[in-house]
Amino acid sequence: MSTHNHDHDHGECRKLLKDLSDYVDGDLDETLCAEIERHMDECDNCRVVVDTLRKTVLLYHHLPAEPMPGDAELRLFRRLDLDAFVGVS
Amino acid sequence: MAGLTIDLNIYADEPALIDALLAGDKHACACMVKHHGSQMYAVALRIMGDADEAEEVVQDAFISACSKMASFEGRSKLSTWLYRITTNAALMRLRKRRNDTVSLDEPQVMDEGDLLPRQLGDWNVDPGRQALSQELLQVMEAAVETLPPSLRAAFILRDIQGLSTQEAAEALDITESALKVRLHRARLALRERLAGYLAEQSQEMAL
Numbered sequence: 001m002s003t004h005n006h007d008h009d010h011g012e013c014r015k016l017l018k019d020l021s022d023y024v025d026g027d028l029d030e031t032l033c034a035e036i037e038r039h040m041d042e043c044d045n046c047r048v049v050v051d052t053l054r055k056t057v058l059l060y061h062h063l064p065a066e067p068m069p070g071d072a073e074l075r076l077f078r079r080l081d082l083d084a085f086v087g088v089s
Numbered sequence: 090m091a092g093l094t095i096d097l098n099i100y101a102d103e104p105a106l107i108d109a110l111l112a113g114d115k116h117a118c119a120c121m122v123k124h125h126g127s128q129m130y131a132v133a134l135r136i137m138g139d140a141d142e143a144e145e146v147v148q149d150a151f152i153s154a155c156s157k158m159a160s161f162e163g164r165s166k167l168s169t170w171l172y173r174i175t176t177n178a179a180l181m182r183l184r185k186r187r188n189d190t191v192s193l194d195e196p197q198v199m200d201e202g203d204l205l206p207r208q209l210g211d212w213n214v215d216p217g218r219q220a221l222s223q224e225l226l227q228v229m230e231a232a233v234e235t236l237p238p239s240l241r242a243a244f245i246l247r248d249i250q251g252l253s254t255q256e257a258a259e260a261l262d263i264t265e266s267a268l269k270v271r272l273h274r275a276r277l278a279l280r281e282r283l284a285g286y287l288a289e290q291s292q293e294m295a296l
Contacts, residue, residue, distance in 0.1 A: 014205070017204065017205070017206075017277075018273065020273070020277075021269065021272060021273035021276055021277075022269065022273075024276075027254075045206075045209045048209050048210070048211050049206045049209065049280070051211065051212075052211070052212050052280055052283075052284060052287075053276060053277070053280050055212055055214060055216055055287075056276055056279050056280040056283055057248055057276060058216035058217060059214070059216045059221065059225075059229060059283070060229065060244075060248045060249050060279070061216070061248065061249075061251070062216055062217075062221060063221075063226065063229055063230075063249055064226070065127070065128075065131040065249075066130075066131065066134060067127050067130075067131075068126055068127045068130035068131075068144075068147070069140075070092075072130070072140075072144045072147075073093065073123075073126060074092075074093070075144065075148070076122060076126060076144070076147060076148055076151065077093065077119070077122065079148045079152065080118065080122065080148075080151055080152060080155060082115060082118060082119045082122065084115065085093055085094055085095050085115075085116075085119040086092070086093060086094070087092060087093070087094035
């Protein structure tokens with residue numbers, strides 16, 4: 001995957017790249033998993049890519065959602081002709 | 090101050106709510122909006138990148154959902170159906186914003202060369218253990234906005250909203266394998282963009 005520090009065929013990095021998302025998700029069959037893991041033992045760059053890809057996915061799992069503002073929710077109810085459910089407290 | 094007066098507990102489960110929606114019950118419609126509104130707003134906001142437009146997308150989506158409830162066949166969860174309508178509304182609006190000059194699917198980013206990872210420094214971050222800084226959250230949000238819309242929608246539904254591959258594919262009306270391709274491209278692009286920030290942070294900490 002990188003342009004340096006490789007003492008083996010870059011083609012193998014490229015070949016495995018397309019399967020890394022499935023690997024991170026645990027959706028890859030056993031043979032391909034073993035192939036990726038064997039490759040990572042020899043290729044620091046690919047090990048870092050897999051690790052940081054996994055971290056990317058985990059980081060976004062923790063991304064908080066901005067809730068719909070209360071006034072936007074009220075406008076939504078009014079637009080849907082649901083005024084009966086908007087009260088004054 | 091005006092607020093909402095809805096009892097969310099009057100329907101025993103989703104099938105009961107759907108029956109009431111199909112019967113045209115306004116209380117059921119209010120429940121659906123109250124229950125799912127924030128999720129749909131979150132998706133619309135991230136696709137559009139603008140709060141006012143996200144609000145309009147959600148309004149359009151729920152108007153559409155309430156008016157065509159009869160077309161809901163119950164083969165997916167109600168939320169998946171709503172995600173589909175909301176995502177469509179958002180992508181349509183984006184297409185209009187671009188004045189129909191650019192297809193939403195082109196450029197999909199990236200030829201194969203663009204997908205190759207270039208940032209190869211390690212990150213000193215443990216997503217499961219540490220609170221994320223405001224700065225990192227902003228970097229993450231900004232990175233999502235740089236994705237082409239079709240990849241952005243796939244990533245938001247699957248990795249941020251947490252839909253399954255099948256649900257996200259249904260919501261986008263694409264096959265699961267197409268969803269996986271988009272997701273993979275989005276993840277690689279985001280990894281690359283976050284790396285610019287996180288690898289640098291890790292280097293600074295190591296000094």
